Amino acid sequence: MTAMRIEARYLLIEWKSEALARHIDVSPVALELGDGEDGALEVESMIFNDFYPWLGIRLSEAAEHCVPVFTSVSGTEVPLLRVDDPGNGGSWWIRNDGWDAVGKRHLNEMQRSAGIYTIRIDSVTLRIFNRLSNLGRACVQAYVDDFRGDLMWMIMSDETGATASTNGAGSPAELIDALDSLSRALQRIQASPSVMIRESQTLQPVAKVRANAATFRQFMSRPTRRHVIGRSFYEAADTPENRYLRHIVAVSLKVVETYVDAAASQASFLERLAAIETKRGKENREMERRSVDPLVWDQQTDDIAQRLEALHSFGDREASRKPFPLRLKAQARPNFSFYYERQKSAGNADDSKIAYRLVIMPRTPFELILRTHHFCRRYKIAGSADSKDIFKKEQWHRELRFESVEAVEAQTNILSSRASKRMKFEDDGWTAALRESEKLELNQEAEVCEQRAREASRRGEAIASSLRSARTQASRLAHIDASLASRSISCSPTFPASIKFLSNPDYAACIAAFKKINDVCNRNGFDATSLDAIGRIGILHASDIYEKWSLIKLFSLLTQTFRFIPESGWQSKLTCAVLAGAVDARFEFSRQASALKVVLTYQATLRNGRRPDFVLQVFRTATDEYFGQEDGDIFLCGIVMDAKFRTAWRPDALRRVLDELIHTKDYGTASLGAGVFVIQPCEFTVHAPESPLNWGRHCDYGSQKSHKSGWVQAGVTSTGVASVQHLKRLLIMVFQKAFAPPVEVTRHDHETPRWFSDSFCLECGEPHTEDSIDAQITKGRQLSWRFTCARCQTQSKRTHCYECASTSLFKNGTRWTYHNTVADQITNVLCPKCGAFFDADWDAGDH
Structure with missing residues (x-):
C-alpha cells in the first residue's frame, strides 16, 4: 500500500460561491512537517494582522478516499471543506466555519485565532501550531522587496565577480551601452518604420472610385448616388518585423526596469550607510563617558x-x-x-x-x-x-x-x-569615564567609520550615475513602446521569416543590440522568464521568504563583504534555489591568492536525515604553501544555521528552540561538530544580557559555551542598514576560528620578524599582508598579533587567554567583537572557555 503523503500550504482564495473558488493563489513552498514526540505530525503556521491566508491541506492519490476532520477540544469532529483548484488542478481541504452570504466568503477561525489545532486524517494526526504575528502585509512585503532587490543586484551587477569592476564584461555599463544602441536604432525606426500596403474599402466619390463588386451592387441599387464604396489602400505598421521589435522593447524594458529598481535600492542603502557611519565616527570621537549596563x-x-x-x-x-x-x-x-x-x-x-x-x-x-x-x-x-x-x-x-x-x-x-x-x-x-586605551581605540574606529562613509559615498555616486543612465534608457524605451502601440503594432516573440533584419541597417542594429542584452543576461544567469518568476514572489509564506532572505544575505556577505568568489554558474543555481525550493543546493566560494574555501549548502541533508536551512563549512585546500600539502581539502570548522521567522518570543522559547536543534535534531554532531545557531528577526531576545556591547540584548554568541551555540538577530529594520550586522559578526567568528596562527617567514632584507597569515580584514575582506601584521609577547609569555587592514585601517588582535593559554581570543573593537567583555571595560574580553579576563589592577597582586 502506498504511504499517505500530506502537504500543507498557504492559500489566498477568491470565492465564486459557496464551496466554489474562482481563483486560488498557492504559496510556492509547502510548510515543513515535523514529527511530534507522540508520533503525530506537527506544522507551524502564522497569522497576520491585516491579511488572512488559508491553510490548505492536500492529500496524495492514495488518500483520496479520506476526509480530514477537525477535532475540537471537546473531542467533536467536524469534516473539512474540499475546494477544487480551478487554476492549478487538484483540490485542497480547509477548515470551514460557515458561509458569509453578505461578504460572499467562507469563515475560518484559524485565520484570526492563535492556538493549537488538531486535524485527523484517517489514522494520522496533524497538529497545527498557529502563531500570532503583530506584523502586517507591509512588513512582510518589506522582506520580499529587500530580498528581490539584493538578489537582482547581485545577479545584474558584477560586485560578486573576481574583479568587481564597473566596466567589465557582464557589468551594468555593458548592459546600458547595449540598451543605448537599441534605443537609438529604435528611434530611427520610429521615425520611418517599415509598413505593409493593405487594401480596404472606403466611401469614395463616383468620379474617383476604384470599383469592385460592392461598388456595382451599390450603384445598381441607386444610380444617383454621389459616393459609393470602392477599393482603397493604406500603410499598416503592424508587420511581423515590427511586432517582433515590440517584443524586443518589452523584454528590454523589463530588464532595465529591474536593474533600475535594484540599483535604486542599493544606492539608497549606501546613502543611509554613509550617513550612519559618519554619525558613528563623530560620536566615537566626541565620546568621553560610556554607559554601563547594570544588568x-x-x-x-x-x-x-x-x-x-x-x-x-x-x-x-x-x-x-x-x-x-x-x-x-x-x-x-x-x-x-x-x-x-x-x-x-x-x-x-x-x-x-x-x-x-x-x-x-x-x-x-x-x-x-x-x-x-x-x-x-x-x-x-x-x-x-x-x-x-x-x-x-x-x-x-x-x-x-x-x-x-x-x-x-x-x-x-x-x-x-x-x-x-x-x-x-x-x-x-550608570556611566564610566573612558580610559586612555579606550579613547585610542574609539578614535581608530572613528577613522574606519569615516573611511567606510567615504567608500559608501563613492560607490553610491557610481551607482547613481549608472542609475541615471538606466532611467534615461527606460524612459526612452517606454516612449518608444507607447509610440509603437499608438500605431496598432502588437507584440509577438516569433522571429519573422523575412530579410528585413538583414537588408535594413536599423533593424539589423536592433537585433545586434538585443543580442548583446541577451548575452549580458545569459552571462549573469537570468532571462525574462526568471525575471517574471522573481517578480511574482508574493507574501503568502512569510517563513519561507525569511529563509530565502537569509540565504541572500549570507551570499551577499560572503561575496561583497568578505570578497569570496562564487563558483561559475552560481547565478542560475541561486535563482533556482530561491524559486524552485531546491534541496542540497551547494555553493562553493574561493578567494584569490588564498587557500581558504567556503561551502554554503541551502537545505542541506545531514547524516541523520535532518535538514537545517544552512550549513556553512570552511576548508583549507591542499595547495597551501605554509599550512601543509595534504591530499584533498582539510575541514577547518563549520556552522549550522536555522532561520526562524517570529515577531515575538515568549521567555525562554528561543532557548528551547535552540535546545531542540542541538539535542533532538542533533544538528551539531551530524555536521562534524559544527556550531548551531538560530537566525531570527526579533530584537531584545536576551532577557539576562551577559555582554555590555550593543548586541548584548539581541544576540547570544555562546560566549560562555566556547561559541558552540546561540542565536543572532537579523531582519529588515527601519533604516535597512543594520539589518545584518549581527549575522556578519557571526561569520567573522567562524572565519577567525578557521584562521591559522600567523607563521613566521624569513626575509633576508628585514631584521625584524615577518609574518604570514591566511586571514583577511573583517570589515572589507582585504587580505592581511606581511606589512600589516605586528607581533608582540603578552604578559603570559604568549605571542599575540595585531592585524591592520591596508585598505580601510580596521584593526583586530589575536591573542591568548591570560589563564588557559590554549584558548585564542580575538579583539575586534567595539563593533565586531563577539566575546563577552567586562561591563565597564568593553574592550577587555572574557575567555569563552574559563571566563577569565586580564585586569592590570588585579595583576599587580594587591587584592
Missing part, C-alpha cells in the same frame, strides 16, 4: 561571587594544618601547577639561588583556584605539602607539592570593591 554588571558580580563561594565551600574550613600563604602567578607546564611567590609572612630562608618556584596540587582545588585566578592572586592553602629544591637545566627551582588540600582561602576584597564601584556608577547615572 551585565550585576551578572558578572554574581559570577565572581559564585566562583568564590565554590572555592570557599571546598574542603574543611576548620582545617588543622597551618595554611601556606602564596601569591600565585601564571600556570606552569606540569599539570595542575602554578608559578608562585612567597608572601612576606612566609619566612626568611636564604633562597637567593632559587630561579623560580612551582606549586603542584590535586586537580579539584587547582581547577577551583583557576576559576578565580584572573581576579585574585593571593591564597592561603592548607594541606599536606612537601617542598624540595630541584636542579634542572642548569638552574635551581623550588617545588611545593600538595599531596592533599584541606582548605583554600582567597585573599581578595573584590566583592566589596565592586559594591563600592556600583554605588559610584549609580551616582554617575
Whole structure:
C-alpha cells in the first residue's frame, strides 16, 4: 500500500460561491512537517494582522478516499471543506466555519485565532501550531522587496565577480551601452518604420472610385448616388518585423526596469550607510563617558561571587594544618601547577639561588583556584605539602607539592570593591569615564567609520550615475513602446521569416543590440522568464521568504563583504534555489591568492536525515604553501544555521528552540561538530544580557559555551542598514576560528620578524599582508598579533587567554567583537572557555 503523503500550504482564495473558488493563489513552498514526540505530525503556521491566508491541506492519490476532520477540544469532529483548484488542478481541504452570504466568503477561525489545532486524517494526526504575528502585509512585503532587490543586484551587477569592476564584461555599463544602441536604432525606426500596403474599402466619390463588386451592387441599387464604396489602400505598421521589435522593447524594458529598481535600492542603502557611519565616527570621537549596563554588571558580580563561594565551600574550613600563604602567578607546564611567590609572612630562608618556584596540587582545588585566578592572586592553602629544591637545566627551582588540600582561602576584597564601584556608577547615572586605551581605540574606529562613509559615498555616486543612465534608457524605451502601440503594432516573440533584419541597417542594429542584452543576461544567469518568476514572489509564506532572505544575505556577505568568489554558474543555481525550493543546493566560494574555501549548502541533508536551512563549512585546500600539502581539502570548522521567522518570543522559547536543534535534531554532531545557531528577526531576545556591547540584548554568541551555540538577530529594520550586522559578526567568528596562527617567514632584507597569515580584514575582506601584521609577547609569555587592514585601517588582535593559554581570543573593537567583555571595560574580553579576563589592577597582586 502506498504511504499517505500530506502537504500543507498557504492559500489566498477568491470565492465564486459557496464551496466554489474562482481563483486560488498557492504559496510556492509547502510548510515543513515535523514529527511530534507522540508520533503525530506537527506544522507551524502564522497569522497576520491585516491579511488572512488559508491553510490548505492536500492529500496524495492514495488518500483520496479520506476526509480530514477537525477535532475540537471537546473531542467533536467536524469534516473539512474540499475546494477544487480551478487554476492549478487538484483540490485542497480547509477548515470551514460557515458561509458569509453578505461578504460572499467562507469563515475560518484559524485565520484570526492563535492556538493549537488538531486535524485527523484517517489514522494520522496533524497538529497545527498557529502563531500570532503583530506584523502586517507591509512588513512582510518589506522582506520580499529587500530580498528581490539584493538578489537582482547581485545577479545584474558584477560586485560578486573576481574583479568587481564597473566596466567589465557582464557589468551594468555593458548592459546600458547595449540598451543605448537599441534605443537609438529604435528611434530611427520610429521615425520611418517599415509598413505593409493593405487594401480596404472606403466611401469614395463616383468620379474617383476604384470599383469592385460592392461598388456595382451599390450603384445598381441607386444610380444617383454621389459616393459609393470602392477599393482603397493604406500603410499598416503592424508587420511581423515590427511586432517582433515590440517584443524586443518589452523584454528590454523589463530588464532595465529591474536593474533600475535594484540599483535604486542599493544606492539608497549606501546613502543611509554613509550617513550612519559618519554619525558613528563623530560620536566615537566626541565620546568621553560610556554607559554601563547594570544588568551585565550585576551578572558578572554574581559570577565572581559564585566562583568564590565554590572555592570557599571546598574542603574543611576548620582545617588543622597551618595554611601556606602564596601569591600565585601564571600556570606552569606540569599539570595542575602554578608559578608562585612567597608572601612576606612566609619566612626568611636564604633562597637567593632559587630561579623560580612551582606549586603542584590535586586537580579539584587547582581547577577551583583557576576559576578565580584572573581576579585574585593571593591564597592561603592548607594541606599536606612537601617542598624540595630541584636542579634542572642548569638552574635551581623550588617545588611545593600538595599531596592533599584541606582548605583554600582567597585573599581578595573584590566583592566589596565592586559594591563600592556600583554605588559610584549609580551616582554617575550608570556611566564610566573612558580610559586612555579606550579613547585610542574609539578614535581608530572613528577613522574606519569615516573611511567606510567615504567608500559608501563613492560607490553610491557610481551607482547613481549608472542609475541615471538606466532611467534615461527606460524612459526612452517606454516612449518608444507607447509610440509603437499608438500605431496598432502588437507584440509577438516569433522571429519573422523575412530579410528585413538583414537588408535594413536599423533593424539589423536592433537585433545586434538585443543580442548583446541577451548575452549580458545569459552571462549573469537570468532571462525574462526568471525575471517574471522573481517578480511574482508574493507574501503568502512569510517563513519561507525569511529563509530565502537569509540565504541572500549570507551570499551577499560572503561575496561583497568578505570578497569570496562564487563558483561559475552560481547565478542560475541561486535563482533556482530561491524559486524552485531546491534541496542540497551547494555553493562553493574561493578567494584569490588564498587557500581558504567556503561551502554554503541551502537545505542541506545531514547524516541523520535532518535538514537545517544552512550549513556553512570552511576548508583549507591542499595547495597551501605554509599550512601543509595534504591530499584533498582539510575541514577547518563549520556552522549550522536555522532561520526562524517570529515577531515575538515568549521567555525562554528561543532557548528551547535552540535546545531542540542541538539535542533532538542533533544538528551539531551530524555536521562534524559544527556550531548551531538560530537566525531570527526579533530584537531584545536576551532577557539576562551577559555582554555590555550593543548586541548584548539581541544576540547570544555562546560566549560562555566556547561559541558552540546561540542565536543572532537579523531582519529588515527601519533604516535597512543594520539589518545584518549581527549575522556578519557571526561569520567573522567562524572565519577567525578557521584562521591559522600567523607563521613566521624569513626575509633576508628585514631584521625584524615577518609574518604570514591566511586571514583577511573583517570589515572589507582585504587580505592581511606581511606589512600589516605586528607581533608582540603578552604578559603570559604568549605571542599575540595585531592585524591592520591596508585598505580601510580596521584593526583586530589575536591573542591568548591570560589563564588557559590554549584558548585564542580575538579583539575586534567595539563593533565586531563577539566575546563577552567586562561591563565597564568593553574592550577587555572574557575567555569563552574559563571566563577569565586580564585586569592590570588585579595583576599587580594587591587584592
